[in-house]
Structure formats: C-alpha cells, structure tokens
Amino acid sequence: MKTVKEKHALLMRWTHWVNFPVLAIMIWSGLLIYWANGVYTISIFGYTVFKFFPKEFYKYFDLGRHLAEGMAFHFFFMWFFAINGLLYILYTVFSGAWRELVPQKKSFREAWEVVLHDLHIRNTLPPQNKYNAAQRIAYTAIIIMGFGSLVTGLAIYKPVQFHWITSLCGGYHFARILHFALTIGYVLFFVIHIVQVVLAGWNNFRSVISGFEIVQVMSATNTPNIYPTPHSDAAGCDDEPENNPTEA
Amino acid sequence: MENQKSAEEIEEEKLDRKLNRRNFLSFATFAAVGAAAVGGWKWLYHADIEPRKITGFTREPLRDVLNKNETLFRKFFSHDHLVKTYPKSEAVKNVRINSLIGLEKEGFDADTWELNVQKSKDQILKLRLDDLKKLPKTEIVFDFKCVEGWDQIQHWGGVKFADFMAHYQLHNQAKMEYVGMKTPNSKYYIGMDMESALHPQTILAYEMNGRPLTIEHGAPLRLIVPVKYGIKNLKRIGTISFSNERPPDFWARLGYDYYSGL
Numbered sequence: 001m002k003t004v005k006e007k008h009a010l011l012m013r014w015t016h017w018v019n020f021p022v023l024a025i026m027i028w029s030g031l032l033i034y035w036a037n038g039v040y041t042i043s044i045f046g047y048t049v050f051k052f053f054p055k056e057f058y059k060y061f062d063l064g065r066h067l068a069e070g071m072a073f074h075f076f077f078m079w080f081f082a083i084n085g086l087l088y089i090l091y092t093v094f095s096g097a098w099r100e101l102v103p104q105k106k107s108f109r110e111a112w113e114v115v116l117h118d119l120h121i122r123n124t125l126p127p128q129n130k131y132n133a134a135q136r137i138a139y140t141a142i143i144i145m146g147f148g149s150l151v152t153g154l155a156i157y158k159p160v161q162f163h164w165i166t167s168l169c170g171g172y173h174f175a176r177i178l179h180f181a182l183t184i185g186y187v188l189f190f191v192i193h194i195v196q197v198v199l200a201g202w203n204n205f206r207s208v209i210s211g212f213e214i215v216q217v218m219s220a221t222n223t224p225n226i227y228p229t230p231h232s233d234a235a236g237c238d239d240e241p242e243n244n245p246t247e248a
Numbered sequence: 249m250e251n252q253k254s255a256e257e258i259e260e261e262k263l264d265r266k267l268n269r270r271n272f273l274s275f276a277t278f279a280a281v282g283a284a285a286v287g288g289w290k291w292l293y294h295a296d297i298e299p300r301k302i303t304g305f306t307r308e309p310l311r312d313v314l315n316k317n318e319t320l321f322r323k324f325f326s327h328d329h330l331v332k333t334y335p336k337s338e339a340v341k342n343v344r345i346n347s348l349i350g351l352e353k354e355g356f357d358a359d360t361w362e363l364n365v366q367k368s369k370d371q372i373l374k375l376r377l378d379d380l381k382k383l384p385k386t387e388i389v390f391d392f393k394c395v396e397g398w399d400q401i402q403h404w405g406g407v408k409f410a411d412f413m414a415h416y417q418l419h420n421q422a423k424m425e426y427v428g429m430k431t432p433n434s435k436y437y438i439g440m441d442m443e444s445a446l447h448p449q450t451i452l453a454y455e456m457n458g459r460p461l462t463i464e465h466g467a468p469l470r471l472i473v474p475v476k477y478g479i480k481n482l483k484r485i486g487t488i489s490f491s492n493e494r495p496p497d498f499w500a501r502l503g504y505d506y507y508s509g510l
Contacts, residue, residue, distance in 0.1 A: 001256055002263060017278070021285060037397030067396065068503030072310040075317055075505070159393070160331045160475050160510045161324045167332075172391055173399055210274035214267070 005215045007130060007207040009097065015088040016208060022080045025073060027183055031063050032070025040180060052180070078153065085146045100130040102140050107133035118196075142189055145182050152179040302439070302494045305503035318507035325509065327447055331474035334389045339403035343456060345464045346394060349498070350436025351484055361432070361468055366489035367421060377454060377468050383407045383415055386451050388474065393510060395477040395499075404472045406453035410446045421490040422446065428495025429471060432486030439495030440473065440480055444509060449474045452485070477508045 008016075035058055042050040058064050092098045103111075110133030116122035118134075126133060155166040155175035169175035197205055207213045295307040303311060363380070365373035387405040413422050427445040430437035444450065453472045454461055461467035466483025473480055479499040489495065500506040 002260055004263065004267065017281075021289075025289075033397065037394070039398070068305065068499075071395075071505065072306050072314060072503070076310055076313040158321060158324065158510060161321065161326070161329050163329065163332060171332075172393065176397065206271065209278050210271050212267070212270070 001217055003215050003217050005213045006211060007213045008211050009091070009095065010211065011087065011091045012097070013208055013211060015084050015091075018080070018084045019088075022077055022084060023186060025077045026081055027186065028061075029070045029073035029077065030183055031061070032066040033074060034180065035063050035065075035070075036067040040177065052184075075157075078150075081146075082150055085143075085150070089143065101136060101143075103133070103136045107136050110134075111137050118199075138189070138192075142186075145185055145189075149179060149182045152176075152182065155179075300501055302496050302500065303506050304501040314505045314507070318505070318509070321509065322441070322443075322507070325443060325475075327443070329475075331388075331390045331449055331510075334391070334401050336389055336403055338401050339389050339457060340400055341457065343402055343465060344394075344398070344400055346396075346478065348464065350431030350433060350482070351463065351466070352433055352435065355433050356484070358463075358468055363469060363485060364487040365416065365418070366487060367418065373416060380407050380412070380452065380454065380469070383411055385455075386411070387455075388449055388451065388472065390449070390474045392474075392481075393477055395479050395504065395508065403457050404451065404453040405455035405458065406451040406469070406472065408448065409450040409452055409471075409473075410448060412452055413446065418490075424490040425492045426490065426495055428487075428489045428491060429482045429485050430487050431482065431484050434486070436482060436498050437496055438471070438480050438482045439497045439500070439506070440476065441507070441509075442490075444473060444475050447473070447475050475510055477510065479504060480508055 031053075034052075038052060038058075040052040041048045042052075092101060110126040113122060113124075113126045114132050114134035117125045131139060151165060152169050152175045154162055155169040156172060156179060159166040159172045159175075166172055166175055169178060203213050292307065292309055295309050298304060298306055298308050298311050306314070361377070363375040363377075365375065367373055384407070385405055386408040387403065389401060389403045391399050392402045393399045413419075422442065425442055426439055427442060428437065428439045450471075450473045453466075453470050454468060456462070456465050461470060466485075469485045470483040471481050471485060480497075494506060497506055499508075
C-alpha cells in the first residue's frame with residue numbers, strides 16, 4: 001500500500017526555488033560585467049583551447065555593452081542571494097537537517113558507486129537515504145561554493161575596506177578568477193542536476209514542491225522499504241533511524 | 249479477508265484525497281509565487297529610467313539600491329583601511345591608457361595651464377604646477393582597478409590631497425561633503441565624497457614611474473584615488489570645487505554607481 005514519506009521541509013523548498021531565479025539573474029548580470037574585461041581562457045601548453053566567451057555567445061544572449069546595467073542588477077540581487085543562502089544554512093544547522101546533508105566517511109566510496117551505477121557500469125546502488133552519497137557531496141559542495149561566491153564577491157566589491165578578505169582570496173586579481181570559476185561550476189552543477197532530476201522522475205520532483213514522496217510498501221510483514229533499490233541488502237535501509245551504527 | 253482489503257482501500261482513498269489536496273495547495277502556491285516573481289521582474293526590468301542629472305541612465309529602483317548600498321558600505325569606510333602597496337619594481341612599465349575623454353587638444357596648453365581651486369562662488373585660487381611641487385611628495389605603488397574588471401600595479405607620485413587642503417588652508421572646504429573635479433574643457437568631470445578625497449592615499453599626481461605625466465595619462469596633473477575605481481581618477485584636472493550636494497559625475501550620468509568606492 002501507499003505510504004507518505006516527508007522528504008523536504010518547507011524552508012528547504014522555498015530557499016531552493018528562490019535561489020533558482022536569483023542565481024539566474026546573478027549569472028546573467030555577472031556576464032554583463034564580465035564582458036567588459038572578458039579575458040579568461042583555458043590554455044594547455046600555451047595553446048588556447050577555449051575562450052570565455054566566443055563572440056557569438058555574447059551576441060546571442062545580447063550581453064555586450066551593458067556593464068553599468070549588469071553592476072546595478074548584480075549589486076541588488078546579491079542581497080537576495082546572500083539572505084536566501086543564510087536562511088538555508090541557519091535552518092539546516094538548527095533543525096539538524098545537516099545530518100542528512102553533509103558527507104560521511106563512507107560517502108566518498110559510496111558516491112563513486114553511485115556514479116558507476118548512473119553510468120550503467122554497476123548494477124547495484126549503495127543505500128539511499130534522503131540524499132545518497134553523491135548527493136551529499138554535490139549538495140554540500142554547492143553550499144560551500146555559494147559561500148565562496150559571497151566571499152570572493154565581497155573581495156572584489158570592496159577590496160580596500162575588506163582587504164583582509166581580499167588577501168584570504170589570494171588578492172584582487174585572483175579573487176576575480178575564483179568568482180568566475182565558481183560561476184562556471186554552478187552551470188556545470190545545473191546541467192547535471194537537471195539530468196538527474198529528469199531521470200529520478202515525477203515523485204522526486206514533486207517532493208521539492210509538495211514536500212513528500214509516495215512510497216509503495218509491498219508487504220506488511222517486511223520492514224517498510226522506503227527507498228526501494230535493487231540492492232540485495234536494501235531491506236534494511238529505511239532511514240529512520242539511519243542504518244549507520246557510527247552515527248548514533 | 250475481503251473486509252480487510254476494503255478497509256485498506258478506504259484508507260488509501262482517504263490518503264489520496266489528502267495528498268491531492270496537499271499537492272493542489274503546494275502547486276497553486278508555487279504557481280502564484282512564480283507568477284508574482286515574474287511580475288516583479290517585469291516591473292523592475294521596465295522600471296522608469298531616472299532623469300539625467302547628477303546621475304542617469306539607470307532604472308530608478310536600481311539607482312535607489314546603489315545609493316542604499318553606498319550608505320551601508322560607507323559605514324565600513326575608514327582612513328585606516330589602506331590599499332595594499334607594492335615595491336616599485338613590481339609596477340608595470342606600460343601603463344594602460346583606457347580613455348582620453350576630456351583630453352581633447354582644443355583649449356588646452358600645457359605651458360599656460362593653471363589649477364583652479366574654487367574656494368567659494370566668487371573666490372578662485374589659481375595654482376601652477378611648481379606651486380604643488382613645493383609641497384611634500386607622496387608616492388604610491390598599488391593595484392589600480394578599473395570598473396571594467398582589469399587591474400594593474402602602477403606607480404604614481406604627487407601631492408597628497410589632504411596635504412594640499414591643509415597647506416592652502418582649505419579647512420572650511422574640507423568640512424563640505426563632496427569634491428568635484430573637471431577637465432579644462434569640462435568634458436570629463438567627477439564627484440566624490442570628501443572622506444575618500446581626504447583618504448591618506450589619495451593624491452594629486454604629477455608623476456608616473458618617477459617621470460612627469462604624459463598627455464595620455466593626464467598631464468600636467470591628475471587625480472589618483474585608490475579607494476575608487478579608475479573612472480573617478482580624473483586626468484588633466486582643470487578645476488577643483490567643493491559642495492554639499494553631489495557634483496555631476498560623467499560615468500554616474502551614464503548609469504554607473506556614483507560612489508564607486510572600493
């Protein structure tokens with residue numbers, strides 16, 4: 001029969017969906033700013049492999065000659081980005097939800113198994129709780145990256161008043177490179193995230209709007225298998241309490 | 249057995265109704281907030297552009313935010329916060345020339361140039377470069393930052409603006425809120441807050457890399473203000489004035505932040 005598994009808290013859902021358009025506006029306005037000195041390239045042995053960005057890219061998205069406009073938007077929406085991220089972190093810390101988020105010792109080995117599974121190299125998945133090991137690593141990394149964007153952003157926004165932050169980021173010049181690289185990281189994250197969401201299906205997607213997942217429980221005699229997996233040991237992997245003896 | 253099954257079915261139907269209701273509320277909220285966000289974005293994106301006066305070319309709500317950011321970040325401003333300095337050997341030899349606005353040939357002769365210091369409405373102090381060179385010389389090697397995003401370690405020398413103000417006893421002027429500067433032909437002009445002007449690293453520069461300024465770099469006298477983006481570092485100063493209202497600013501009138509403080 002069906003049972004309901006509460007998955008995502010209301011605040012997690014709000015901050016997730018607020019972040020989506022805010023980050024999109026930050027990336028867009030950031031590109032308007034970057035255009036004015038778009039000097040970064042990927043070079044191997046002195047040979048330029050890729051230029052950020054090709055002319056056609058700027059032209060297609062109409063990113064040229066809007067530096068002032070880009071700065072005006074960037075220095076407005078930075079507040080939403082910061083406040084939204086802060087809300088999420090405060091909630092995650094104080095609700096105890098961080099336990100389901102931050103990677104554990106075993107996560108790095110398991111994450112590799114998740115990757116192999118997703119690439120159809122391996123048949124079985126390691127235990128899936130609210131977040132699997134790969135998700136723990138990816139979602140924790142994206143939070144750290146967000147924090148990194150704020151810090152490197154402040155380092156290039158007020159490099160004299162907050163000179164110590166600029167120094168921590170390796171100086172003004174390097175902080176701008178970091179700030180840019182983090183943004184490229186978001187775009188890569190986004191692409192993988194979308195693919196995974198599509199593959200995970202409707203039940204999973206809906207849980208980020210409605211908060212719950214519907215779980216089919218096959219038999220009343222077995223331990224309810226909340227996240228069924230093809231893994232042979234999956235019978236014991238209901239996640240409350242988590243079946244990790246080291247965590248108790 | 250049959251009885252039990254139907255009980256289970258009833259339970260399931262009850263659950264379905266509950267979930268449908270919850271889904272409906274969640275998705276309706278999602279759609280409504282999403283629509284409001286799109287509406288808010290459209291409002292902002294199509295907001296009125298401010299009239300072009302002291303500042304210009306920016307949507308009014310965004311200009312308000314830029315000004316509020318200024319108010320907030322000015323609280324962190326301190327004359328003790330210094331821009332990082334470097335040894336002279338790290339200064340570039342080829343100093344970038346990014347703009348020649350205000351440096352047009354007409355109406356300028358280096359030999360007859362004078363600095364006009366507008367002490368009040370009808371009091372002008374006229375100075376020659378030699379007058380300024382008599383004052384103590386301050387040199388600085390720092391990372392010059394352009395609003396476009398590039399930066400370059402440059403070496404400048406001249407008179408500290410605070411020394412200049414003290415020497416000519418411009419005490420009353422130093423109590424005012426803003427300093428304005430413009431080129432002799434008035435085509436390039438900047439305004440800046442007094443605290444940035446009096447910052448210990450702000451100088452009226454007449455030397456670059458130990459030699460007199462070249463025309464492209466703002467000869468005979470230019471502003472070097474490390475606590476601001478390059479756009480405030482006016483070349484070829486013709487007039488310096490003081491006021492309690494923001495003086496017009498070339499790039500702020502084209503949509504840039506008036507403060508542009510670092």
